[in-house]
Amino acid sequence: MRTAEARGAHLTPEEILGCVFPEGEGAVPVPLHLATCPPCQVRVTRLRDAHLIDKGAVAGAVEALPEVFWNAQAAAVMQAVHEEPANNVRPFPASLRQTIVRRPVLAFGSLAAALLLMTGLSFLRPSQRQQVAEVPVPTPVASATNAHDDELLLAIDDALAEELPFSNMYPEGV
Amino acid sequence: MKGDVKTPAEQQTSRERDHEVVLKVQAGDVEAFEALVKSHQKRIFRLVYTLLRDATEADCVTQDVFIKAFKALKDFKGEAAFESWITRITINTVRDRVRRRKPVVSFSEMGNADDDDTGGLPRHLDPADGTSPERDAMSRDIRRRLTDALASLSPRQRAVFVMKHYEEKTIPEIGTETGLDEGTIKSHLFRAGRKLRALLEDLR
Numbered sequence: 001m002r003t004a005e006a007r008g009a010h011l012t013p014e015e016i017l018g019c020v021f022p023e024g025e026g027a028v029p030v031p032l033h034l035a036t037c038p039p040c041q042v043r044v045t046r047l048r049d050a051h052l053i054d055k056g057a058v059a060g061a062v063e064a065l066p067e068v069f070w071n072a073q074a075a076a077v078m079q080a081v082h083e084e085p086a087n088n089v090r091p092f093p094a095s096l097r098q099t100i101v102r103r104p105v106l107a108f109g110s111l112a113a114a115l116l117l118m119t120g121l122s123f124l125r126p127s128q129r130q131q132v133a134e135v136p137v138p139t140p141v142a143s144a145t146n147a148h149d150d151e152l153l154l155a156i157d158d159a160l161a162e163e164l165p166f167s168n169m170y171p172e173g174v
Numbered sequence: 175m176k177g178d179v180k181t182p183a184e185q186q187t188s189r190e191r192d193h194e195v196v197l198k199v200q201a202g203d204v205e206a207f208e209a210l211v212k213s214h215q216k217r218i219f220r221l222v223y224t225l226l227r228d229a230t231e232a233d234c235v236t237q238d239v240f241i242k243a244f245k246a247l248k249d250f251k252g253e254a255a256f257e258s259w260i261t262r263i264t265i266n267t268v269r270d271r272v273r274r275r276k277p278v279v280s281f282s283e284m285g286n287a288d289d290d291d292t293g294g295l296p297r298h299l300d301p302a303d304g305t306s307p308e309r310d311a312m313s314r315d316i317r318r319r320l321t322d323a324l325a326s327l328s329p330r331q332r333a334v335f336v337m338k339h340y341e342e343k344t345i346p347e348i349g350t351e352t353g354l355d356e357g358t359i360k361s362h363l364f365r366a367g368r369k370l371r372a373l374l375e376d377l378r
């Protein structure tokens with residue numbers, strides 16, 4: 001198949017994609033045409049920018065998650081792991097998801113922790129937060145700050161539900 | 175994206191450390207498993223999140239992966255690195271998860287695509303920063319279409335594509351972590367490229 005370059009035309013979409021997402025490894029041969037054609041340079045740059053934005057956004061969003069999120073996730077796994085041999089439970093019962101979102105704050109019992117968690121919660125879909133909020137609260141771990149923390153978290157949930165960050169970002173179609 | 179790039183020596187050290195922990199868990203020390211979770215949870219979560227683009231779902235899948243790994247650990251022989259083994263579990267878990275779903279919402283309906291295209295990225299880390307607003311807007315529109323196009327790939331095509339172009343893995347590394355041979359990986363990348371090309375036809 002003759003390349004667009006050989007035909008004297010602009011780069012084809014395939015060639016533009018090949019510049020940004022090479023199939024092979026190592027150095028990618030750049031079409032000569034690209035060096036002399038500003039419109040094609042713009043097309044390649046836009047796609048490259050788009051990819052970098054997307055890649056950076058994903059990495060940045062994950063890096064921005066607070067430590068409480070990772071601690072809660074590890075704790076939830078360990079809880080399920082401990083329950084597993086005795087009860088043979090399936091992972092992620094609704095009550096566990098509730099725990100994932102709420103228990104870390106109970107461990108800290110402070111506004112600072114709640115604010116940290118807020119960053120994590122802003123990462124969640126509002127519909128999921130709603131779902132979480134509707135799950136019956138499991139018997140709380142004994143803590144003098146539980147009631148206060150739960151109130152605080154409900155207030156945070158309400159506030160976040162109005163912001164609608166990341167709404168509908170769930171790719172059911174994948 | 176490859177924020178956890180390790181030198182060969184570091185890879186060897188972390189592999190040995192993982193192996194020691196695996197042996198402890200296999201010997202009945204359940205608590206030791208937490209060290210494996212802590213070492214790998216961020217990387218696994220990031221991979222799942224890149225594939226699914228939903229943080230809650232990525233959280234659930236990540237936990238599911240570790241629980242599956244724990245259950246299967248008794249059969250883990252240590253022939254492959256734990257990191258590769260658990261990545262393979264991750265890819266399979268995401269694939270199974272995706273297969274159970276019907277297409278409903280596309281990536282372009284991501285709330286952040288409209289409001290804050292950085293996906294929570296601090297502004298100063300936004301790679302588009304410093305360019306003209308027109309160029310930013312154009313790149314963001316293309317980003318939206320790119321993520322839509324990614325969502326249209328089969329789970330395996332997407333996994334291979336993401337591992338290569340987001341996680342910056344080499345084809346042999348992808349092979350180790352997916353269990354696919356080089357030819358199959360290249361075929362997935364080729365098919366993914368064809369689909370993307372069709373969806374981004376007007377980039378011409």
Ligand SMILES: [Zn+2]
Nearest residue numbers: 010011037040
């Ligand atoms: Zn041109």
